[in-house]
Every structure is written in C-alpha cells, then in structure tokens.
Amino acid sequence: MPLHAPGVTDLYHFQYETVKGFFMQSEDGTDDSKFDFMKENFGLIDRKYGTEILDEEIAKQHWQSFERYVKRVNEKSADGESYKVLFLGRHGQGFHNVAETKYGTEAWDCYWSLLDGADGVTWSDALLTNVGKQQARDVNALWKALLPKGIPAPETYYVSPLTRTLQTADLSFKDLDLPSDRPYAPIGKELVREALGVHTCDRRSTASQIREDFPHVNLEPGFSEPDPLWLPDYREPRSARNYRLSQFLDDVFEHDNNAFLSFTSHSGAIASILAAINHRAFALQTGGVIPVFVKAKRVEGERKKPPHEPSEGPPPCKEPPAATKAS
Template sequence: MSVPTPAPTGAFHYEFEVLQGYFKQSENDTDDSEFDFLKEKFGLIDRTYPTDSSSTSSSQWKHFAAHIRHLNQNSTTGESIKVLFLGRHGQGWHNVAETKYGTEAWDCKYSMLDGYDGIHWSDANLTELGQEQAKAVHALWESELKEGIPTPETFYVSPLTRTIETADLSFKGLQFGDGREYKPFIKELLREALGVHTCDRRSTASHILQTFPHITLEAGFSDPDLLWEEDYREPRSARTYRLGQLLDDIFETDDGVFLSLTSHSGAIGSILEAVGHRAFSLQTGGVIPVLVRAKRVDEERVKPAKEPSEGPPACKEALAALAN
C-alpha cells in the first residue's frame, strides 16, 4: 500500500453517482433483509461487459476488473471511478449489551457506561462470534481471490478496536496475486456516530499503536480522542457530512481503483447516503461493494447547520421495568 498523499488545500468536494448493473446490492429489487453476501460472493452480477474479448476465457471477476479499469482510464478530466468494499465490524460486546438490556435502556443509560455486569464495551472488542464473522469474510476473500477478485489497493480502517480486529481477521494472511500486502491505514473520520456512547470513544493513538503495531495512522492523528463528546451525540446530518468529507479526501488523494473500508453500520449507512446508494442494512460482519463515479467540484462541501444532540433520550418504561 502506498500511503495516500495529504489532501491539497483549497475549496473542493466531489459529487458522487452509484453505477448500477454491477452488484446486486445496488439494484432496487434486492431485499436486504434476505441477502447473504457470503453465498452471493459479494453480489457481483453475472453479465458481459463491452470490454470483454471473445478470444479469451476468464472469470467474471477478471472481466469486471478489466472493465472498471477501462472506465477509470477513460474518465473525463476531474472524474474518477472506484469500487468501495464497505465492511462492517463483527459483533462487539456493545452489540451484546444492547441486545441484553434493550435498545431504549441501552441508549438512555448503559451506552454511557464503560461496562456493566461483567461486560466491558468502552471501545469494544469483538466477541467470539464477531471473530468468527470476520474469519468468514477472510474465507470468502480467499475463495474469490482464486477467481480473480481485484485486490484492494488500500485498506482503510476506522480507529476503533473492533474495526481493526475485524480488518486483521478479514485480511491478514491472504495471498494476494499481485504481491500486495495487507497494511491497514487508519482514518479518523471513518468512525461510528460520535459522542455519548462509550463504545464509540476511541483509545489514544499511543495505545492503538502499542496494541496494533502493524497499522499506519494518517497524518495529524491526535493522541487523545478530540472528536468524541460526553454530552453530544452526532446527528445523522453531521455524520453524513463527515463521511462525505472522508470520501472527498479519499477520491482526492488515492489513485487506487479498488479500496477496502472497514467501518461501522452507521458510518456505512452515511457513506451509502453520501454517494446516493439505496439504503442497505448490513449484519455485523457484513460487506457491501459499491461502484462509484465521482466528479470534482471546485467548491466546499455544504456543511449542515448544527442540530440538537441525538442522545441520550430520557429513560422511561425500559428502566422502570429493570428497577422492578
């Protein structure tokens, strides 16, 4: 992996368009409640491309990769095309706690604690199930690499512990045909919704580097977590703006075409919203590939007005029931 260069100064943003007809998840008639990306092998649609050669026999993935590189190379000035493999972390202990206490009680009380009743979820680790979910993704990549799936040129990862653990279990030890190695590149803006919930408060940079010495932190990554606030939960509009900024940065600085982003359900939902993709729910450990065309615009991304905090809500029946 070549570390992306810092974004240049100046006002710009990207306008995004999802190209349909390539992945089943981008099609409007695909039911996300029943879709199994493992059985569907990431959801690549079996089809022909204008760039296919009748004289050669190749796998669907190889035809796809050649076609996408052709589209990218022939893009107009200021445009680029990338395939984003968006992976949600496997089950974490915060997911277990929310299931145990119920969403209402979790949101209004337990999510603000570091842990309770023998469960620790501040910057949560993966559970055993979460580890197995990530290993299943590893097995899928291992299988599809033999079929010619293009190797991610950069492995972007959220700085939260559960996402780094997920990326490691998903990609470490894979034999990439082009000799590329898995090297996780940590991006601060790739995080889950900020504030209030301790599971979304990251560890210090020094702790992250001590725990995961193989990772690379992006330039300017602060030692303490400067984004998480104890009493203000980031609204959806602000989260989508933040993830839009992340995509601006990636499309501006990374020449790669095939990229992996290991993140969180809320962050992935905001990425899908930012690029104009249909809403698509992912189970813990799920992966969705998205083909995106981007056009550079020499104006700043419009920042939404600051909205009230999305939490914590007032505790009602849920805590009353627990008290009894």
C-alpha cells in the first residue's frame, strides 16, 4: 500500500512532544471517562502565560492570551522546531457504530463489518446517523459561543475523505462566522483515515463521488479515483497505523506554516496521533474533540518503518455467530 506522505523527504522526520500545562486533557489527573470538553472551554486551562500584554481587556481573554503565547514561542523557536495547536475531532456517530453495538464487537469484527450492510442499514463508507449529525451540530454551537470570546479559528482544516468525517466537518464548521483570512476550506487527506482494510465502513467512495457530494472539499494532489489503500483481506495493524499517522504529521509540520489546525478524523487515527506526540491515551466518544499543544523538532534520517505484520483482528467468520444472526 502506498503510504508515503506526498512531498515528505527521507532525509529527516520530526520528533513530537505534547506541551503540558495548557489543556486539561493532557494532564494525567483528568479522567477521560468523565471529562466533558463542551462544559470546559475545550479544556483550556486558566493560567498565566508570562507574555507582556498591556491591554487589560485582552489579558482577561484566555484564548487570545494563549494565541499570543503560541505565536511568541514559534517566533523564539530554534531552527527546525515549531509549535502547533491541533483540534482533533472524531466524527459523529455513524451507522457502523450502531451496527457494532447491535451485533457486538466480536461478531462485528469477524462477520458483519465485512458486509456492506444488513437489516436495511448500509454501513459501507458509513454515513452519520441523526445522533451523529446532532453531535457535530453541538460542536458547531460551541465554536459559535467561543469565537466571539476570542478562540482562534483554525487556519487549516484537514479531514479524512470518508463520508462520515466530511459530514462531521461540514456540520461543525461550514456556517461559522469565520475571519476572512481563515475560511473553512477543508483538505481531504488519505493518511488521516481510520485503520485500513476489511471493514467496509473504512473503504472510501470514489474521488468522483466525493467531489459530487462535497464539491467544496480540496482533495490533496494525487488523490486517486478508486481507494488505493483499502484491501478486503488485510486489516492494517496498529504499528502500521501509527507509522501512517506519524507520516501524516510529518507532512503537516513540514508544509503547513499555520499554528492552529483542525483534524476531523476517527478514533483509531486520533489514538495514533496521540501516541505519535507522546500524549497520554485519551478516549473520545463519537463527536468528541481534543485540542493538543504540540512541539515538533526536525531530526536527521527517515522515520523508521515497522516490519510487516499479519492482518489485525480475527479471521473472517463463514456465518454470523448464532447469538447475533440478523432477524
């Protein structure tokens, strides 16, 4: 599978670290099973930044102070180093999520996920359910509430080219009153997809179909008509997924000079990004968002590629387990 990020050199890669002390989700004491980013200002910690701000009113606006701080550390960073704030958003509930709950994870992994759908429900390249759409609208409402209070709008919007993530990004950002220099112009990137292969929910539509359904999305250069990454008989192992998402980050940190970025993606992909930046594990419910403050340092040599491993997950079942057969 062609997993090399376009334009990323083999001469160097990046080492990442999470800068703690800015978002509650990055702190070890935060319980991810109870934390609600909707009620906690996306998790931004109320703190002082050490920046010399003369305007008392601006100083009271925590997001504006944080944005100034990020700008300052980038200006003072050494050659080959940079800092970015990534808003990592998981798509809202999709029909595949409902199906996995209905049939159970064991039966889903070995049988149902290999089908395009069942019981009148389609989950290949799954769409959002009404619940999932509302989850994305709730995130939109949070942005609408915080933008007038100084939260910096993302400067770049990256999105997985699967339908559920494209829908989520649109419902989250499309109608926001954004600054003219930070428009919502989503970029579809192959490498920020969910684990590849076997599960039909993770097989994307053709480029033609995506352009027809989402004409405002800019698909990255070289985006192929058919899905080049999904295989029906090989599920991407976690080590390969972690490598792929690290390559995605290398691509972004090498070519995007902006500091505030939005990634609309999937639970597995976000878990791999958190691992790449040495962030604590943090589970997200469908529709959840976690901001992370990241420092990157360019280092010599290509990123080490993991060895080829067997397909992840159980072998296919010839028929559904008796307890979960469709009625």
